[in-house]
Amino acid sequence: MIYLDNAATTPMCEEATSELLRTSREVWGNPSSLHSAGFEAERVVENSRKTIAAALGASPEELIFTPGGTFGDNLAILGAVKKNSRHGRHIVTTAIEHDAVLKTVAALETEGFEVTRIAPGQNGKVSASEVLDAVREDTVLVSCMLVNNELGTVQPVSEIARGLKRRKSAALLHTDAVQAFCKTDFSVRTLGADMVTVSAHKIHGPKGIGALWVKKGVRLGAITYGGGQEKGFCPGTESVPAIAAFAAAVAARDRTHRAEALKEKALECLKTVPGLQIVSPGETGVCMVSLPGYRSETLLHRLSAEGIFVSSGSACGKGKPSHVLTAMGLPREVIDGAIRISFSAYNSEEDAERLASALKTALGELAHL
Numbered sequence: 001m002i003y004l005d006n007a008a009t010t011p012m013c014e015e016a017t018s019e020l021l022r023t024s025r026e027v028w029g030n031p032s033s034l035h036s037a038g039f040e041a042e043r044v045v046e047n048s049r050k051t052i053a054a055a056l057g058a059s060p061e062e063l064i065f066t067p068g069g070t071f072g073d074n075l076a077i078l079g080a081v082k083k084n085s086r087h088g089r090h091i092v093t094t095a096i097e098h099d100a101v102l103k104t105v106a107a108l109e110t111e112g113f114e115v116t117r118i119a120p121g122q123n124g125k126v127s128a129s130e131v132l133d134a135v136r137e138d139t140v141l142v143s144c145m146l147v148n149n150e151l152g153t154v155q156p157v158s159e160i161a162r163g164l165k166r167r168k169s170a171a172l173l174h175t176d177a178v179q180a181f182c183k184t185d186f187s188v189r190t191l192g193a194d195m196v197t198v199s200a201h202k203i204h205g206p207k208g209i210g211a212l213w214v215k216k217g218v219r220l221g222a223i224t225y226g227g228g229q230e231k232g233f234c235p236g237t238e239s240v241p242a243i244a245a246f247a248a249a250v251a252a253r254d255r256t257h258r259a260e261a262l263k264e265k266a267l268e269c270l271k272t273v274p275g276l277q278i279v280s281p282g283e284t285g286v287c288m289v290s291l292p293g294y295r296s297e298t299l300l301h302r303l304s305a306e307g308i309f310v311s312s313g314s315a316c317g318k319g320k321p322s323h324v325l326t327a328m329g330l331p332r333e334v335i336d337g338a339i340r341i342s343f344s345a346y347n348s349e350e351d352a353e354r355l356a357s358a359l360k361t362a363l364g365e366l367a368h369l
Helices: 016-028 036-056 068-086 099-109 127-134 158-166 241-253 253-270 297-306 322-327 334-335 349-368
Strands: 061-064 090-094 114-117 138-143 172-176 196-201 210-214 278-279 288-289 336-344
Touching: 016 061, 016 241, 036 061, 036 196, 036 210, 061 068, 068 099, 068 138, 068 172, 068 196, 090 099, 114 127, 114 196, 127 158, 158 172, 172 336, 196 278, 241 253, 253 288, 253 336, 253 349, 297 336, 297 349, 322 334, 334 336
Parallel strands: 090 114, 090 138, 138 172, 172 196
Antiparallel strands: 061 210, 196 210, 278 288, 288 336
16 A cells, blocks of 8 residues: 555554553543542643643643644634634635634634635745735734645745734734644744644544644633633543653654655656646645646546555545635646645655556556546
């Protein structure tokens, strides 16, 4: 099997798998319990929090564990407007965000909020100046992802942060950094955002666990209710094994930088495929190509039959035309033939060569149908 859909999810690394099993067997206490088993579970949670916070350049007390990236995005957006709507009811975001952001702000529109969505250029990046020009006195929140999950393009979050500061805007800045964490070098301190969402299963950790960094002093409203865990923002008994495995994946993160080099090798190989267009070369281990005149679903099935797994865009899109490519204004035939390829450190140069070879074979077979 050649797995090239790492932007959707990644295989768990050995370090995370071992820690998940160990803590499941040995650290099964409730972290809120006032006895030794509870204290041991709490110690694991807090040590894990320190590991992940250090990788973000953050203080541990600023990190809230969540059930994943989607919950983190929802908490950041809904929590921010709930607590700070007195400043206004206007939100600025981009047209290429993950559905975890786009559908959340769309829901707020039904409650009377006004949303401005900034379209990207043909390079797959939004303009920081366009984002900043859209900010008004009544803007309560700006949400711009750090790395796009379909294109691999890095968005100008730091520039937006500096612009908001210069304007002395009251708007909070949130960034979905799920595709950036442990894949690009950034610190929350230098990034300049007020809230940053990350997730474990994109970096060889387990599914169902993520974190939201909230800058000290930023006020959020709770969006779920229960016990007082995670400062009341994510109530419910913590999943100690998942949290520990998340930290183990972060500690082993140095391997993730190899994905970018493998992606570059793949693009060189793919240039030999007749008719292939590079939609976005990406700046991480993710890129987007297209074979206009062919349906991406057909190509995906052909590749899958050869044991090669790629995607046509975000896994959450479930085969729908990419809203990201649509926002870029690309021709429909390019959108229909789009393929997202995303690498991890577990891939090899041979995987890239076999992908190009398999695509050539598939095109040859389809041409004779």
